[in-house]
Amino acid sequence: MSANGILLSVACLSVSYDSIRAVDDISFDVARGEIVTLIGANGAGKSSILRAVSGLIPYTGGITYEGRDLKNIAADRIVGLGIAHVPEGRGIFGNLTVLENLKLAAWRRKDKIKIKADLEHVFTLFPRLRERGRQQGGMLSGGEQQMLAVGRALMSDAQLLLLDEPSMGLSPVLVREIFKIILEINRAGKTVLLVEQNAHLSLQIASRGYVLETGRIVLSGTGRELTGNPRVKEAYLGG
Amino acid sequence: MAYFFQQLLNALQLGSIYALIALGYTMVYGILTMINFAHGDLFMVGAFFCFLLAVYLKLSFVPTLLLSMLGVACLGVIIERLAYKPLRTAPRVSAIITALGVGLFLENFTLALSPYPKHIPPLLKNVTWTVGELSISSLQVLVIVLSLGLMLILDFVVWRTKAGMAMRAISWDKTIVPLMGVSVNKIISLTFAIGTGLGGAAGVLYSLAYPVIDPYMGIMVGWKAFICAVVGGIGNVRGAMIGGFILGAVEILVAAFFPSTYRDFVAFTLLLVLLILKPYGILGRPQPQKV
Numbered sequence: 001m002s003a004n005g006i007l008l009s010v011a012c013l014s015v016s017y018d019s020i021r022a023v024d025d026i027s028f029d030v031a032r033g034e035i036v037t038l039i040g041a042n043g044a045g046k047s048s049i050l051r052a053v054s055g056l057i058p059y060t061g062g063i064t065y066e067g068r069d070l071k072n073i074a075a076d077r078i079v080g081l082g083i084a085h086v087p088e089g090r091g092i093f094g095n096l097t098v099l100e101n102l103k104l105a106a107w108r109r110k111d112k113i114k115i116k117a118d119l120e121h122v123f124t125l126f127p128r129l130r131e132r133g134r135q136q137g138g139m140l141s142g143g144e145q146q147m148l149a150v151g152r153a154l155m156s157d158a159q160l161l162l163l164d165e166p167s168m169g170l171s172p173v174l175v176r177e178i179f180k181i182i183l184e185i186n187r188a189g190k191t192v193l194l195v196e197q198n199a200h201l202s203l204q205i206a207s208r209g210y211v212l213e214t215g216r217i218v219l220s221g222t223g224r225e226l227t228g229n230p231r232v233k234e235a236y237l238g239g
Numbered sequence: 240m241a242y243f244f245q246q247l248l249n250a251l252q253l254g255s256i257y258a259l260i261a262l263g264y265t266m267v268y269g270i271l272t273m274i275n276f277a278h279g280d281l282f283m284v285g286a287f288f289c290f291l292l293a294v295y296l297k298l299s300f301v302p303t304l305l306l307s308m309l310g311v312a313c314l315g316v317i318i319e320r321l322a323y324k325p326l327r328t329a330p331r332v333s334a335i336i337t338a339l340g341v342g343l344f345l346e347n348f349t350l351a352l353s354p355y356p357k358h359i360p361p362l363l364k365n366v367t368w369t370v371g372e373l374s375i376s377s378l379q380v381l382v383i384v385l386s387l388g389l390m391l392i393l394d395f396v397v398w399r400t401k402a403g404m405a406m407r408a409i410s411w412d413k414t415i416v417p418l419m420g421v422s423v424n425k426i427i428s429l430t431f432a433i434g435t436g437l438g439g440a441a442g443v444l445y446s447l448a449y450p451v452i453d454p455y456m457g458i459m460v461g462w463k464a465f466i467c468a469v470v471g472g473i474g475n476v477r478g479a480m481i482g483g484f485i486l487g488a489v490e491i492l493v494a495a496f497f498p499s500t501y502r503d504f505v506a507f508t509l510l511l512v513l514l515i516l517k518p519y520g521i522l523g524r525p526q527p528q529k530v
Binding site for chain 1: 401404405407408410411412414415416417418419420421422423
């Protein structure tokens with residue numbers, strides 16, 4: 001739709017909870033095929049941005065996806081447009097089996113053959129999920145739950161994945177594995193908007209990044225530029 | 240011995256009606272963590288639909304049952320939309336008060352239209368079979384078989400269909416469900432439709448088995464079915480069925496072997512003891528706290 005390949009465009013976005021402004025007049029774009037990361041400390045407003053994009057919370061400002069204004073579209077319909085949100089804490093349905101979690105994510109799809117192929121693809125990416133298919137989601141380890149959450153996003157056949165802190169609570173080995181898979185998914189054609197406190201790894205895989213502080217963007221640049229920025233080094237990369 | 244089996248049959252009949260009603264309480268609780276205290280009165284409305292359809296439209300049994308279920312299901316969905324949905328984020332106690340208010344509204348609305356008890360005409364020819372010393376009425380068999388059939392269908396819907404999957408997902412965490420592309424409102428409406436529709440079916444079956452109906456008939460039956468749902472484990476569909484049959488059995492057997500005035504007293508004592516032993520009900524499990 002847009003000539004320059006912009007998939008998601010966020011303009012002058014503000015989000016308030018009661019009287020507290022969590023996101024303050026933020027604008028950024030995500031182009032098709034990119035990994036864009038939003039980094040910042042706890043409470044910088046990163047999750048709120050994702051929640052606004054996926055239609056979970058009210059906001060002011062504009063969000064457009066493939067040129068379409070998302071403002072008055074309900075969250076369950078936004079999924080159908082091609083945006084999958086992997087929420088903070090993963091949001092696995094602990095009373096549903098792994099397989100049911102994956103199938104539920106394909107709720108809006110009618111293409112049975114492609115759904116089956118995507119399920120096979122998820123199981124190829126995450127063989128653990130195949131082994132645990134009949135187990136309840138609540139029985140999985142943190143790492144497996146994160147895999148299931150990403151797997152669900154793939155099952156919705158979204159073009160844009162919103163990932164909220166996929167590294168949270170995982171061991172360094174698992175975090176590297178998850179990031180490797182995010183990169184793999186991206187190379188296979190998915191666009192990724194990645195929110196992270198783990199700035200080091202996310203800047204490594206991101207094409208571009210934005211640094212948030214108390215609801216505002218304070219820095220932006222390519223992953224490499226930000227990794228080299230002294231301010232980022234000091235605040236987010238441990239000096 | 241024949242007397243025992245005779246009573247067991249009666250227990251199955253009463254229990255299956257309790258179970259049908261208990262399902263409505265448990266389904267709504269499972270999805271909204273709210274007790275729909277108007278549910279007993281929706282059961283009563285089902286009985287009155289049965290009366291209207293059978294007496295004024297002279298419909299036969301099958302269309303009467305189906306239309307009554309449909310009517311009560313629509314009413315249930317409308318009640319949810321108008322009365323409960325605006326309170327979804329309000330404190331639970333407000334929703335409970337509203338539900339009690341809706342129940343009183345239904346009772347008094349029906350009372351205004353029909354101040355006297357009504358007699359349901361026999362919709363079906365009742366045949367009694369004699370097997371040894373046991374006499375089995377076709378009505379009894381119908382009530383039991385139909386109720387069990389509806390419960391099997393419901394069990395299938397909840398555990399084997401996409402809609403059932405969505406219902407279970409909502410009962411776990413309804414804030415995440417929209418992210419799967421599922422409309423929470425639609426699933427809640429569907430749950431109300433099914434739960435209250437089953438209550439409507441119970442109203443029809445009950446009024447065939449005990450054919451005098453009045454606007455207050457839903458109160459006591461509703462309370463008892465609610466207790467069945469709690470005893471089975473509120474929120475658990477199979478638990479509600481088990482709870483219904485337990486209460487049916489206890490009530491009938493107590494009345495069969497003791498003075499009938501002991502019935503409710505013994506029944507409720509047993510249920511209280513059961514809840515002390517299993518506070519979450521027979522199939523209920525303590526919900527893990529979710530942040």
